[in-house]
Amino acid sequence: MDEATYQLVREKLIEVDDFVQATGTLMRTKAGEISVHVRELALLSKALSPLPVIKQQVQDDGTIREFGEFSDTESRYRQRYADLAVNHDVRDVFIQRAQIIRTIRQFMDSEGLLEVETPILQPVYGGAAARPFITHHNQLDEDLFLRISFELYLKRLLVGGYDGVYEIGRDFRNEGVSFKHNTEFTMLEFYKAYIDYNGVMDITERMLAAVAMAVHGRTQAPYQGSVIDYTPPWPRRTVREAIREEAEIDYMDYPDATSLEAAIFDWLPAEERREFQRGQPWGKLIEHLLGAAVEKKLIQPTFITDYPRDISPFAKRVAGDDVHVERFEFYIAGMEMGNAFTELNDPRDQAARFEEMARLFRADDDDAAPTDDDYLRAMRYGMPPNGGFGMGIDRLIMLMTGQRSIRDVLLYPHLKQTGR
Template sequence: MPDGNDISGLQADDPVAVRFAKMAAMRAAGDEPYKDRFDRTHTASELKTACADLASGESAGLEAAVAGRVMAKRDQGKIAFLVVRDGTGEIQLFCKADVMGVDRFRETLDAIDLGDWVGASGEVVRTRRGELSVVPAEIVVLSKSLRPLPEKFHGLTDVETRYRQRYVDLIANPEVRQTFEKRFQAIAAIRRYMESQGFLEVETPMLHPIPGGATARPFVTHHNALDMDLYLRIAPELYLKRLLVGGFERVFELNRSFRNEGISVRHNPEFTMLEAYQAFTNLEGMMRLAEGIVTSAAQAACGSLVVDYQGTRIDFTPPWPRRTLVDLTSEAAGKEVSFARSLDDLRGLCDEHGVAWEPGWGKGKLITELFEKLAEHSVTGPMFVTEYPLETSPLARKKPSEPDLTERFEVIVAGREIANAFSELIDPVDQRERFEAQARAKAGGDDEAMGYDEDYLRAMEYGMPPAGGLGVGIDRLVMLLTDSPSIRDVILFPHMRPEA
């Protein structure tokens, strides 16, 4: 791309060179190609609403100033048609030489290219063909586009380019804009629902001295003034639960979290979660909260609790069924999978089904891996999968009758987790023992083991009320609500490798 007005490296007929030349010509004529404002009176949707009853061939008796990007141009000599898109839709400019003046008409139309931002003022009419239009007395270029848009009929289809140049993707593919509008509607609905349930939205640190709240590999940075390493948060959990100790009984955070792990259709290093904590409730309360959050988002984004995802119909209508992790895994394996089996038996089951395992893993980790590899993908859902092993749930309350299991669920939909919840562990002695186990795992080479957070233990020792906690993966939820196969489809600017 040339710098400034330098087009020396381009052929004269190159589309970029042609546009640079038009920009230079505007400046030479005293017409700044990048204006600082335009006094718009109507958006496209406002005009369509105001003139909904206007008959073909009639004038609305209304003058309007509209602005937007030129998406189509049809020049027929003494008349021309421009389709201009703003943030609400499209409106046609019905340009006439006898209205604009012959010289001004030709000069203006020749200067305008697809992709330019323009403003136009004039009479509002409906053409004989029924198209609501503005007949401009004047059109001004507000921002000159120096790169041509993707080819009109094929749009922008290369996936890598779409993700890397989201700004062009949004211009070329209107359905992409609709996906993100649904995302924003879902998030707004979740906020409204949480507030209606008495939750306070709070903000907690994104830079943590100790990575905690989940088992994941963190990003590390360094604070120069304090001369200390800090970690981008992998979850806000431990800070939110400190607020329970401090007396806030219902808190939530819609947060950005970061995990230095692989990228896939379900994983992005930077992602959005909702985490919520409620005093004086348990897993049952979190089940009701999860159903309320998801159904509120689905209704706002889709207008229905029944959605189609990649060819599968999913009905979010509560109540959702409940199954234990052990039962689902046993069904998928074709034989009993439980803590009653020996460690060697469980390792043998992993070998039998091609599930990789590490020598340091206990029964709980082996059973969890078997579930994730054999059973999870077959759950259409939504389903509460309950009773996760203690070994893989270091912050969840133990199940009283079975100490190897916890009072924890995950919501599985279309074969993937979209939410995770516990009856919270509030016993500081038990929590210390679990942190110590995580520390041993980290010392043994587990990069995802949780850090030992002494300050969090101190907070717990002041007394934490009985509570339930819930985390919802917003990106994965939006994937379901927009029928998007990849998490990159629902993140505006997903992380990519550098361009070659």
């Protein structure tokens, strides 16, 4: 480079983290390093603060040795730009995230499902048991809820004549955060006419196998020391079987909440009894027992099927069985990944379910499903039989990219505001 340009560099007017444009001849230095013999140099952008320093050296054996690091979790999340600028493996996670979502979208399209968008701001929330965020429209002077699921809006579209629809988008739930919960998270839901929950299980298996194939080139993927095998078919166990095997309780022996509660209380380890919440409905008790006794053991992909009716207001009954519905959840690496059922499409049964929920839960209970009259009206026009499905995309991305926390697959995870 010429004398004037060299002086700029020497005087450190141009330094690490600046953006520059160089014109010149590609060359190799005496030490063998590829370099540029610079004729012209232009400063494109000046860095005023240095980034946290990380330098990498490729060793003779090909391993990369790192010097210095930027690892403070809070700083990394609050200043994701610096995290990305400095930690290449973090950048890679979000490239894989885009690839996974693209794969899911292609898979859904190839299944003949139509991608749609439905309201995020809803006058009546529903489709899940969660506390919503409430906001307000000033000019219309009405309260609105941020959606907790897409379910009821999507199923209305089947009434409209589409044979299958799906949506990938954000849900908002006003509840605690954890390594697998963020207040806003990305969900996939689909509804397909003329299949039941067995058909949905088939689609689920094939979809996740396709995602694993796209990310890893095979249907197995490592996660936290295990190798998760997504190859279909996955084991299918009923809730009743799973609980009978893991907790040695057959809840059908306890047909009412009082007796079942006593049985669970006896089963619980002494130190957990103090925390045990009394007075829950029958189905809720079963669900808790499933969570306590079974969930963490389900490392390989597993369908758990046939849930209690009283906590599943939108699922169709199992034929000839008044207490169970055609519903499944699937578990991977000890995490609940998704929830699906043969959708209830009988408007009279649906109205009865809303009434049952109102009896079972107080209106402000998270589990209460507020009656959605417009949804009932849609169903009265005739809704085709269909199978529906919901899955937390962020959790799937955790599995596929080997991340332990949902915060590591979200560019901007929710953090508490710092003062001022």
